[in-house]
Amino acid sequence: MRGRLNIWQVVGSIMFMIVQVIASLYLPNITADIVNNGIAKGQTGYIVTAGMKMIFVSVLTVLASICNVFLASQASQGLGRNLRSDLFRKVLFFSHDEFDAFDTSSLTTRTTNDVMQIQNVIVMMLRMMIMAPILLVGAGFMAYQKNAAMTKIFIVVIPALVIVVGTVMYFAVPLFKAMQKKTDRLNLIFREGLTGVRVIRAFRQDDFEQNRFKGANDNYTNNAIKVYTIVAMMVPFITLIMSGTNIGITWLGSHYIANQSMQVGNLIAFMTYAMQILMSFMILSLIFVLIPRASASAARINEVLDKQSQIDTVAKPAKIKGEASLEFNDVNFRYLGAEKLALSNINFDMKKGQTLAIIGGTGSGKSTLINLIPRFYDSETGTVRINGTDVKALNTEDINHQVSLVPQEAVLFKGTIRSNMLYGRDDATDDDIWHALDIAQATEFVDDLDAKVEQGGDNFSGGQKQRLAIARALVKNASIYVFDDSFSALDFKTDLNLRTALKADPKINQSVVVIVGQRVSTVADADQILVLDNGKMVGLGTHQELKENNKTYQEIIESQIKGGK
Template sequence: MIKVAKGRLNITFVVMACLFMVFQVIATLYIPNLTSDIVNNGIAKGQTGYIISAGMKMILVSVLSIIASFINVYFAAKSSQGLGKNLRSDIFKKVLYFSNDEFDNFDTSSLTTRTTNDVNQIQNVLIMVLRMMIMAPILLVGASVMAYRQNAAMTKIFLVSIPVMIIIVGLIMFFAVPKFKAMQTKTDRLNMIFREGLTGVRVIRAFRQDKFEQNRFKDANQDYTHNAISVFTIVSLMLPLVTLVMSGTNIGIVWLGSHYIANQSMEIGNMIAFMTYAMQILMSFMILSMVFVFVPRASASAARINEIFAAKSNIDNVTKPAVMGTDPSVEFSDVNYRYEGAQDLALTDLNFKVTEGQTLAIIGGTGSGKTTLINMIPRFYDVEAGTVRVNGTDVKALDKVDVNNQVSMVPQKAVLFKGNIRDNMRYGKPEATDEEIWNALEIAQAAEFVRELDDQLDAPVEQNGDNFSGGQRQRLAIARALVKDASIYVFDDSFSALDFKTDLNLRTALKNDSKIKKSVVVIVGQRISTVADADQIVVLEEGKMVGLGTHQELKENNKTYQEIIESQIKEAE
């Protein structure tokens, strides 16, 4: 908890919340003393003036207590909400800079839960601490001293009531805390199933697995519900049991007090005040116990959040980055790569170079390592051995921002952001003009359908681009990459949703564009037609480069490339 709060908590707000809580407790402790005076010196002696005077003083103290409470709540809320805001911001920033390996270690639903539910747990406990945990010990000590001042002999009743309270609270915490900790894991599972159901709804319907998914969600939901019912049932026992102890304590105070009053060793007002202080003492124990029940849950949440912050990236940014070259090029020299925790290499002995104005195509079977290869260019993965050079400089010697600025990439899955088409097109170049956007749309073969939209560039884009077809999303994603000024343009199987004619027109437009001619183009493709006109073609098989050359060279001399051609010709037939 302290590690999570360090540097993110406004200490001034915390101090102010504590200060006004002290004022509130002092006022709360003073009121029973005034009640005692009113009974002893006013009511018992028939002094109406004294009653009015003491009553006015009591009202003033009560108002001051309310004001102090209000200010305490204000600063406590500012502290907790500020911590939550900073935590969410830092988590989001950390996750944005995760390498692909780090993303593999955290489930998306778990990251969502940690950013929302876990942060909320910490916020709630912080405000409880600033409101209750500070108040309870001060009130406990203060009420004990004041009760002792009223009648020292009667404090022996606490020798019974306080141990009973401790036993009750201890048992409740013993059974409740493990269940509170389990709730976070169960929340993760619930979110994961719900998210899978939402994102995979079409697949679920296509395979008629709706009943299966409903049952899976039902089981997770019931598991979470039963755990929640169990833990809150246990916690709910605290109030009636504590009330029972309080009632028993009151009976004991009245019984003992009546004897002292009968012996004229105690006044009625003192007994009333003692009873009030006794309730404050027992309430302090209950408040502390409530806080301690929720603290372990928040501690578990803090530990989960710390796991994100503690995630060590295996792609470190250099402190003194080299200056990137100006001539566009991509070069792989003796490159090997192994996924984290894997025994076998995913890529082995990659050697090729492509320079300004050239197109490099990468082809191979499913799982041959095509996407892994191109992910090394923007340094999403780091090589295990060998060197990847961008514009003639080792990417490990460059600032990651500089590398990303020079690489414009279209991933396998076309991702669009909620907003409009113009905002999406400017994602890589915020200052892009409408003319530049339309030029990119023309190259990407997307201008025609965009012009048919009512609002054209201002046409809305739903989350993930769900209001466009797969081919339209892909072309818009390609256009977005082309708007950006870069040295290297990478297309990761980005033409797969396009028909042959559109594919051909797009590649032709790429070759004829003046900006693209001054850069390097890297295309991952499954179809021979997509890669055939590339200057160099890398053929991958099980992570190994089994061919490098032009289409004609590979067609004549490379067995793997010949098999791919043959399979696609048979498929076409």
């Protein structure tokens, strides 16, 4: 809550709550006076005067309660808003290693359901948790004033309540904690079912997925039924205790009234204070049942917020200066927890206007290598330099301004073509967008920048999505353009036209272009081709040089072009 909860809303809520409690404690006293001094003595005038006072205090109670609820809701909802914003911001700056620590469904649950649990407890705290002990003490003091001897009944009642509530909490709290993990599992299966619906249908796994979801859903449902049944059992027991308390107070009070040691009005007030005491205790018990679940949610939220990024985004960053360049110097990298290096001894140096192509077999480390450029990961040893500056001396925001990346999987966002293009550069003009679309060979199917884009770009083919993703990257003014196997969904003619347009563009010629490709035709015209095999750099040179002297590159050519021609 630190720094995310509005302290003035909290203070205001507590002040109005105190006013509400004081007024609530005063009302039974007025009732006693009306009975003792008005009804018993036939003083109609006193009844009217005391009645007007009661109305005033009641209205004050209602107004204080409304203000308390309003400020408590504002404080809790503001906390939820700030928590969600901070979680989202934190996740945006995660490195890939940090993402690997939390799956997507868990992050979704933490940002929604877990935050909601915190909000619920905060509003309950400001509404009832603070009110209940004050009301408990105040009602106990007022009841003692009315008849000290009768307060002994609470010696029996309160331990009985403690036993009931303690038993419920003992069985319910572990089940409440388990519900969050079961929610994670439910969200995971539901999300996989939605995103993979085409694969599920293609392989006719509808029944399997339905049964998988049904298992998780039933597991969550049974847990919820069990825990809420246990909690619900507390209500009849507490009602029984409260009813028994009323009977005991009435029985004892009747003897005191018969002995003329207690007035009727005081008995009525004592019963009201007794109910306030028991209700306060019940409210506290219900809140203590909710707190463990909120505590589990808070711990899950803090796991994300307290996650220390391996890539420091704030510590004394340098600024990127100079002409576009990209250099890898003796770079080694391994994934977290891996024994074997994913990349070993990578060296190359590219200058402005040059194109580097990276080729190799599946799993050779091509995507791993380019993930080091935008600093999704940091190298274990060696140096990666952008425009002559070590990326470890830069923050990710500065790097992202200089590196434009097209990932393997084309990702489009729901909206329009224009809104997707503006992800590349938010101040891009329509002419800039059309120019990028033209280079990406996308103008043949785009005739309106306001054309609708469905979630994930599902209203476009794979090749169309790929070209739109390439156009979005080209809209950006960057020092380095990285295409991670981005031409694989394109036919040979479109591939050739796109690469030709890239070479002819003046803006691109002021940058370094990195192309990861599977096809020899895609990489053949690059200034330098880097050949990878099992994470090792086994060749670097032009197409002709590698074709003549590099065995791995020759094997790739042989596998794609008959006879190596």
